[in-house]
Amino acid sequence: MINEYVSGRDAGVQGAWNRDITGAGVTIGICDDSLEALHPDLSPNLVMADSWDFGQNDNDPSPVNSTDQHGCSVSGVAAARAAMVSA
Secondary structure, rough: OOOOOOOOOOOOOOHHHHHOOOOOOOOOOOOOOOOOOOOOHHHHOOOOOOOOOOOOOOOOOOOOOOOOHHHHHHHHHHOOHHHOOOO
């Protein structure tokens, strides 16, 4: 993924995608402040049964205030699909 705003701060995944290394079948876990379960880039691969909100102590990882944004960003970088990313 290429950072359009800060030069040199790229995820550098094009080489893996060019070799058809996609991460299909891989399960990852992310502990962070929140997750937008309905986000179109994340929802196809999100398993809600495996989600837990440690901040609110429930199974809904949705943001509860406007500062809960980091987890969705981290999840997007970790689970981005090549078709959703501009080169």
